Amino acid sequence: MIEVNFQPLESIKIPLIKPIYKAFYPSGKPKKNEQIVVGYHQQKIICIVRFRTIESFSLLTGMLVIPDYRQQGIASQLLTFCQAHCLSENCFCFAYQHLESLYQSIGFSVVEVEQLPNSLQQLFIRYTSTGKKLLPMRYLPTVLT
16 A cells, blocks of 8 residues: 555645646646645645535535556545544535445435435435436444444
């Protein structure tokens, strides 16, 4: 497994990730008001995830691992870092169906569309109306007793 250093990205550094999104995830549009986490390998950004605030909720979005680094567990490492530093029970994601188990592995669970907060429900319906095969998921941290 390669060594990856995960850290929050300061908003002033957003220009560093725009070309990465343009090349590998053209619909991803990072914004200054988002919380962004990146992973560096040998001083190169190889993965990104963003958290978009919608009302009092957080939407995990724009998760990307550069293709040359996929299938090496980097997405899992990135999500594990986020689990420790960013995630709360107010966090949701709209996961591609083939990534359901990845998100479940760190505590996300599929929810019914009707269980989403209204603002997220409308966004989910808009995204899926274009044909995207997405699953609404909510982060539900496990509490050890």
